[in-house]
Amino acid sequence: MNMSMLTPHPLELETGFPLRIYPSQAGASLAAEFQALRSVVEQSLERDGAILFSGFASDGIEGFQRFAAAFGHPLLNYEFGSTPRSQVDGKGVYTSTEYPAHRSIPLHNEQAYTNEWPMRIWFYCAKAAASGGETPIADSREVFRRINPALRKRFEEKRLMYVRNYGNGLDLTWQQVFNTDRHSDVEDYCRKRGIQCDWNEDGDLRTRQQVQGVAQHPRTRDWVWFNQAHLFHLSNLDPDMQEILLDTVGEEGLPRNVYYGDGSPLEEDALAEIRAVLADCEVVFPWKTGDVLMLDNMLVAHSRKPFSGERKVVVAMAEGVNGNTLFTPK
Template sequence: MNMSVLTPPRLQVEPGFPLRLSPGLGELSLEADFAAIRALIDERLERDGAVLLSGFAADGVEGFQRFAAAFGHPLLNYEFGSTPRSQVDGKGVYTSTEYPAHRSIPLHNEQAYTTEWPMRIWFYCARAAASGGETPIADSREVFRRIDPALRQRFADKRLMYVRNYGNGLDLTWQQVFNTGRRDEVEAFCRPRGIHCEWNEDGDLRTRQLCQGVARHPRTGDWVWFNQAHLFHLTNLDPEMQEILLDTVGEEGLPRNVYYGDGTPLEADALAHVRGVLDECEVVFPWRTGDVLMLDNMLTAHARKPFSGERKVVVAMAEGVSGDTLPTTL
């Protein structure tokens, strides 16, 4: 496929968050006009954090896959995932998180609960919902600035310990998360990443991993709030579900939980403060069928609103980053 053009088309740029890019003249497509689109994204994405491409012909999911892959980095597999996704037509393209339509998904940076994550993430709206279903975003630099300085320093100094128990009908099985049914392959994946594995006599798995609470972007130098403590912590569940789980499996058996890196508990009021800051920073915009949203995953968090009617949004990720190579202490 030829992704270049001789004469770059005129593109219309609308400032804001996200930066909005649309055809300025005539009908343009993501593929035929890729050179001009990429030049603008290369210039603006790490400044603005998010670019919404709206009004371009996309040629469906396959065209979206080719568009994302054309940026020059192989599309990543969804490994060590925390939510259910399915691969769709096109290598490296997955459904967005498969949660019930009536539930919202809070703001988060993709895979910030581990030490490896994608730097680039694309969303393609193959079908906009009849109502709702937006993908809100938030500037992770602004979130970092608004977090109470003492809490921000505590997260940086202590870091975070994520604990996961797989299966038991309560969460994803370890076979789903690691894409294998072999224990030795799970251990081989976890060992170099500092993920501690514990197998019980029933063959169930518990993992623990020490991760960053904040991080510094490797190219812009910006500090960002970069973790999923507010999602993994027990307080993310409603009080009734918290009580049921604690009575059923106890704290050690919770499907997922998070502590400070030294094993001490996170404060409920601290997490309430984090959720409040995220709410303050949330920006919501409507999807149109055919839209593509491109994010710098470290600079911009994303979420999902409840919806009604059929909705199809798929995702691709690229340019893996290792947190072990980045500053995570202020």
């Protein structure tokens, strides 16, 4: 369906975070209103960071896929992922992170642990949970402003190094992460992106990558807190799990961990401060079945609350960015 050929109707906008858009005509679809919706996105997304489209008919996951793709950038494959996802019907559409319902997922910007990430990300609520299951958001510009300047400077200057060990029943396998079973494909992928990769004698893989702790948006020029240090660090796990993993595989064998870019350890108090700032900036809103949330991935972080009952939220991403080409601190 060519969305640009459909006649738009007026929309109702509700300011806030996220900016909310509703159809003024009951039963109006995302497809029918696309021209007007795209105009709002072009004017508002890089100001507000987050837009919630609520009350529109979406034509299910296929309609969501067409809606996201209609903004003009091919939908991205989920490459070098850190969490389990599955592709669903519709090219470029994936399940949201497949973690158990009782677990929360901390606030994060998608793929901020590497040097390539999507600029835009959409979430479609195909079925809202009976209880919980919200997708909270936070303004990454505000997080950047609230972080202690001395800590912010360390993250700017020293950058971060993410270390991952794949498989062993503890995390995703390298075959899942790199979408291949060929060592040469993995090595080629890593070489092109500045990722150090090492194979042990059992054929298991370890990667190390030094990337940004903060970043500057290429269009708005806003500085944002842009990393997943608080999520990758061992301290994100409960104490019992930390002890089990250290006793079993040691620090070098942890499924994932993060250090300053020079390999020195992150301070526990720094990580506690980061988590406190993120908690203070978190904004929670309820999902309604059929809602679509669109984020500028650099300007807004997202997370997930625990839930009960069936929940189905799918994701699409577009407009890949190479962080090596962005502005860096002086």
